[in-house]
Amino acid sequence: MYQDRRKVIVIGGGLVGSLCACFMGQKGYHVVLYEKRSDLRKDTYMRGRSINLAISHRGRVALRSVGLEETVLGSAIPMQGRLLHGKTGALQSMPYDPVFNNCIYSIGRNSLNEVLLNAAENYDNVKVKFDHKLVNADIRRGVIRVQNKTTTEVFEETADLIIGADGAYSVLRSAMLMTPMFQFNQTHIEHGYLELYIPASLGDKMTPNHLHIWPRGQFMMIALPNKDTSWTVTLFMPLDNFTSLRDEDSIMYFFENIFPDAVPLIGKNSLVHTFLSTKPSQLISIKCSPHHFGSKFLIIGDAAHAMVPFYGQGMNSGFEDVSVLSELLDKNHLEVKEIIKLYSEMRVQNVQAVCDLAMYNYVEMRDLVMRKSFRARKAVDEVLYKLCPKIWFPLYNSVSFSSLEYRRCLENKKLQDKIYSLLVGVLLLSFLFVFINILRY
Ligand SMILES: Cc1cc2nc3c(=O)[nH]c(=O)nc-3n(C[C@H](O)[C@H](O)[C@H](O)COP(=O)(O)OP(=O)(O)OC[C@H]3O[C@@H](n4cnc5c(N)ncnc54)[C@H](O)[C@@H]3O)c2cc1C
Structure with a gap:
């Protein structure tokens, strides 16, 4: 088979990289996936609390192509619409699609990553190497340098196609930054986020099958359901406002005035503890062009287009990247260098549009919906x-x-x-x- 002679390296075993390894494995390529972290399936720290995300049509289409849609949706929770929480506790449901009844699904990030890693490793032609970090790339020579974090040995590697799915702070993208005509734009928005939690024992007090939103104009809180009836709650707010909540009194005053109905669900102790022990995370939006370099380097997922999370499209668009690449690779008459160039041409404008849409949706979710x-x-x-x-x-x-x-x-x-x-x-x-x-x- 044509593919049998080809070697593909995927950098990053997150959601997009591990799905990409499945696609490449299915096509018969020899695939090596390098992931800098240890195996999350064995890491008890990473298996702790549930963090979830919403999957919709584009993500499902990609999973379907590698036979994983049913498995993933089997452990996902449908969300038929938004449920808005007013300041007085009044609730208002806003179905996503009252015409055709489509819905989005809440899935656990780690469990999805596990499904994808298991599926990738099921292919004999896919090797997953954890604790292996891309150190840098000499893209003109067409080689990457990888460090085995266990032995600290650094070695050079190459392949017919090298795909960077190494996230928003991509090392491969950094190497592409040095090349002529590479366009790059990065924006840190002034809002950050903090994850809170409604335990399973209280989760049934939340109306099921909705994405809950507490829109408050300048900021908002959302909650997505987990399989064990707990909820992952995320507060998005200007970083300056986080800084002003420094002690128990200010935190409780803020919550009891702004999100009163959420306080008994999250619980005072958990609320105060999380606020005082956790720094809010920043949100970044990245656009760049092109997504390929030379005859073998390509970046996909957050490495090519990190976006603010308000449209729930970061992972979905990353999964769609893999579908688009896969379709192009099936055009056997094209060389890899033609395929990645074509990919860039087809994809750049689209993912830049969704980065813009994600920014717009923050205003819609926190303000316009009211x-x-x-x-x-x-x-x-x-x-x-x-x-x-x-x-x-x-x-x-x-x-x-x-x-x-x-x-x-x-x-x-x-x-x-x-x-x-x-x-x-x-x-x-x-x-x-x-x-x-x-x-x-
Ligand atoms: C709060 C929040 C909520 C979100 N909600 C949603 C949602 O509901 N729906 C949705 O579609 N998207 C959502 N997203 C976006 C989504 O999380 C990302 O788009 C998605 O995780 C991107 O996947 P990725 O594999 O490209 O990158 P990442 O998930 O960042 O994975 C990159 C991987 O590469 C590895 N890596 C990094 N550097 C190296 C290196 N040098 N060498 C080797 N390995 C390396 C990392 O360890 C990691 O495993 C959300 C994001 C945030 C922040």
């Missing part, structure tokens, strides 16, 4: 979508429940915004016209 104008627009979207689903495809549905290119989703939204403004304008003018005529007669 406004009457937003709800009116959503109602119009739903009616038009029901009447003509092929013409009026609302933004959230096109991003989360279809494989429409992200840039097309963004273009559609811009066009729909214009049409909507026009409709509202015409409606207002008509009212004005009728009103003036009533006054005249």
Whole structure:
């Protein structure tokens, strides 16, 4: 077989890298996956508390291609819509897709990574090497330097295709930074996040099958369900506000005023302990172009396009990267260097569009959802979508429940915004016209 002669190196055994190893393994390539951390399946520290994330259509399509969709969804929890928590504790449900009833799913990050690593290792032609770190890459010579962290030995490696799935602070991308015409843009937003937790014993007090949101204008809190009925809660807030919450009194005052219904669920002790013992994490958005270099280097996932997490598309778009690459690799008449160039051309604009959409969705989730104008627009979207689903495809549905290119989703939204403004304008003018005529007669 053509692929049998080919060797592929994947750097990074996170979600995207381990899925990529499955795809390459399935195609018959000789695959070596280098992961700098130890094996999370054996690491009791990493197996601790559940951290979850939402998977939607694009992620599912990729999992389906390697026969893992059913396994993953088997341990996932469907979320049919957003459940908004007002300051008084009033709840309001906002289904994601009242027309076709599509939903997104909450899955445990570690358990998904385990499924992917197990699946990758099931291929005889895939070798996973934990505790092996990419130190740097001499991309002009086409080699990488890897350190075995156990022995500290550093060795050179090469392959026909070298894929960097080594996350937002990618070492392979750093090497590409030095090359001519490589564009790079990095933004740390002023908001950070802190993970809190509702234990399984209290989890049944939360309305199930929803992504819970406490929108508060300048910031917000969300909660996603875990399989054991616990909930992972994430507070997103300007980093300065985190700094001002330094002691038990200020933390409790803040929570009891801003998120009163969440306090008994998270528990005072856990709340205060987490705040005082954990630093909030930063959020980063990265765009770069191209995603390939020369005849063999490619970056995918967060290494190529880290985004703020508000559209739940970081992993999903990374999984889609792997699907797109896989389809191109199946075009046997193309050389690897042509494929990765084509990949870059097809992918850069799309992932940059989803980075922008992710930024936009933060404003929607923390602020717009509370406004009457937003709800009116959503109602119009739903009616038009029901009447003509092929013409009026609302933004959230096109991003989360279809494989429409992200840039097309963004273009559609811009066009729909214009049409909507026009409709509202015409409606207002008509009212004005009728009103003036009533006054005249
Ligand atoms: C709070 C939060 C919530 C999120 N929620 C969602 C969500 O609901 N849905 C969604 O789709 N996305 C979500 N995301 C985004 C998602 O987590 C990322 O997009 C996804 O994890 C990217 O996967 P990755 O494999 O590309 O990178 P990573 O997960 O960062 O994995 C990179 C891997 O490479 C390894 N590595 C790094 N450097 C080296 C090196 N030098 N040598 C060898 N190995 C190396 C790392 O150890 C790691 O295992 C969220 C992100 C955050 C921060």
